[in-house]
Each structure stands twice: as C-alpha cells, then as structure tokens.
Amino acid sequence: MSSMYCFQCAREYVEEVTECVECGVALVSEPPTPPEEVGEQDEPQVAYELYEWSFEARRMLEGLLTSEGISHGWQGAVLIVREADEDRVDALAEQAETADGPILDPEVEKIGYGMDEWSAEAQSALVAALGLAGVAHEFDAEGELIVAEEDEERVDEIIDQVAERVAMDDELGEASQVIEGLALNDLLGDVRVLANKLVKNGGDAKATLALVKKADVLSDVRTPFGFDSRTWSKIRLRASHMVGVLSDEDRDEDAVHEAASTLAAELSEVV
Ligand SMILES: [Zn+2]
Numbered sequence: 001m002s003s004m005y006c007f008q009c010a011r012e013y014v015e016e017v018t019e020c021v022e023c024g025v026a027l028v029s030e031p032p033t034p035p036e037e038v039g040e041q042d043e044p045q046v047a048y049e050l051y052e053w054s055f056e057a058r059r060m061l062e063g064l065l066t067s068e069g070i071s072h073g074w075q076g077a078v079l080i081v082r083e084a085d086e087d088r089v090d091a092l093a094e095q096a097e098t099a100d101g102p103i104l105d106p107e108v109e110k111i112g113y114g115m116d117e118w119s120a121e122a123q124s125a126l127v128a129a130l131g132l133a134g135v136a137h138e139f140d141a142e143g144e145l146i147v148a149e150e151d152e153e154r155v156d157e158i159i160d161q162v163a164e165r166v167a168m169d170d171e172l173g174e175a176s177q178v179i180e181g182l183a184l185n186d187l188l189g190d191v192r193v194l195a196n197k198l199v200k201n202g203g204d205a206k207a208t209l210a211l212v213k214k215a216d217v218l219s220d221v222r223t224p225f226g227f228d229s230r231t232w233s234k235i236r237l238r239a240s241h242m243v244g245v246l247s248d249e250d251r252d253e254d255a256v257h258e259a260a261s262t263l264a265a266e267l268s269e270v271v
Helices: 055-067 083-098 120-132 149-172 181-200 205-218 229-247 253-268
Strands: 003-005 012-014 045-049 072-075 078-082 110-113 137-139 145-148
Touching: 045 083, 055 072, 055 078, 055 083, 078 083, 083 120, 110 149, 120 149, 145 149, 149 229, 181 205, 181 253, 205 229, 229 253
Parallel strands: none
Antiparallel strands: 003 012, 045 078, 072 078, 110 145, 137 145
16 A cells, blocks of 8 residues: 655655645655755755745645656755755746745636736746735636736736836846945945935036946846845836936936936935
8 A cells, every 4th residue: 555745744644644734735655855865965955944835835846846856855844955956946936936826716707918918027027926916816728817807906006017117127137236235235325425416516527427337336236135126126227317317428407407316316215
C-alpha cells in the first residue's frame, strides 16, 4: 500500500489522508528531501519564509518545484533551495503566489475585458495588482480577463492605474541603477533642496548645474525597497523632465519654475 507525505514536516500518512493534520497542507506522493540534503555538501542555500502564504499557494509551489526537477526541502513553512536555483525559484514563487487569488464565484454575473493591446508584462502586472486587491479573476479561452460584474468599478480603477504605470515605464525605460538606504536619502534630499533653490531663483547657475547631474542620476534609479513602483515612476518622470527643461538652452523661467516646483512637491512626500 502506498503512502502520502507532508512536504513540510515529512510525516507519512496512509493513502486516504489528503492533508497533514499538523501543517494543514495537502499531501504529496513522494517523501520530501530533508533540507540539509538540498544541493552538494557546503553548497550555498537560500531560504524563503512563506509563513504568510496560504496552504494552497505553498502546495502549488511544491508541485511546480517538483515538476521542474528543482532540488528543494522545507522546514515547516520555510522553503530551502540551492542558491544556484534562486532565479528559477523566484519565478515559480511568483507564479504560485499570483495564481492564489480568490476564486471567481461561478454563480455571479461576469464581465470580460479584452487584453489584446496588453503586453505580457503589462498583463502580469495587472494580475498581480488584482491579486493584491483581492479581486477574483480568471482568463477565458480567448484570453479575456473575466471578473464579477459587481467588481467592475474597482477593476476599472486598477486597470487605469496599471495602464498609467506601464505607460510611464515605457516612456522612462527600465532604470539601471540600484541606490538604497542613506545614499538614496542623500540623493533625494539633495535633489529636493536644489529644486527648491530653482523655485526661488530660476537663474541660479550653480544649482542648475548640480541639479542636472543629480536629477539625471535619480531618473535612472530602480524602484528602491519601501517605495511602490507607481510613486517611484512619478519621481523618475519628474526628475527626467527637470533634466530636459534645464538642458534646453532657450529655456524660459516659467518652465524651470514649473518643473522645479512639481519635482520638489513630489519629493516632499518622501523625504
Ligand atoms: Zn506536516
């Protein structure tokens, strides 16, 4: 007679049992790998703390890892993998997490949104945003996004936000610099001070030179930890606009004043 196993605690159960009484997760048919046996001896490992994930999402990730043949083990809700597999595991974790939204009730009235003009990246950003907002959704065979009619207003709002963010990202291109912590605070603070100087005196040549340099750097910084990407894209957009205005030899003071005050105002929200 075959056994079933809990992938988190390795308890063995008779075939009829479907979930672990201890961990709550659905069982698997193969005994799990002990975490210390993941990878070669002394090979670096990474841990994913998935305490806040639902049982279903953890079970789904377990299934994805097994079907991809990625060596892994669990210590309770903590997943252990080889450091070498980190990127692949990140992708699967994202897949398991976004698939784990609330289920669309088959009984309610539904509406569909055509996704033809949405790129794959934009669609996955939309799915993530719907998941975060707890909006039940699915895609039909034609690739239309299906939601409950009663969620229409929320979904319209989320679609607008995501579309705006995607458009901003397209305009800005992907940022290449990683700046965090104190260095980031300094940069944001400096740009804000310099922008305020130009608000007071648009002809301040020293501040102009310094601001062109710093705002140019700022416009190429990736979304730092602790910022939502929408707010950050706005900051990048304002910084890049500022550089554009200041780099124009025929700039007029009104344009400088306008760009500097919107930039300073955007930054005053975060520094
Ligand atoms: Zn268990």
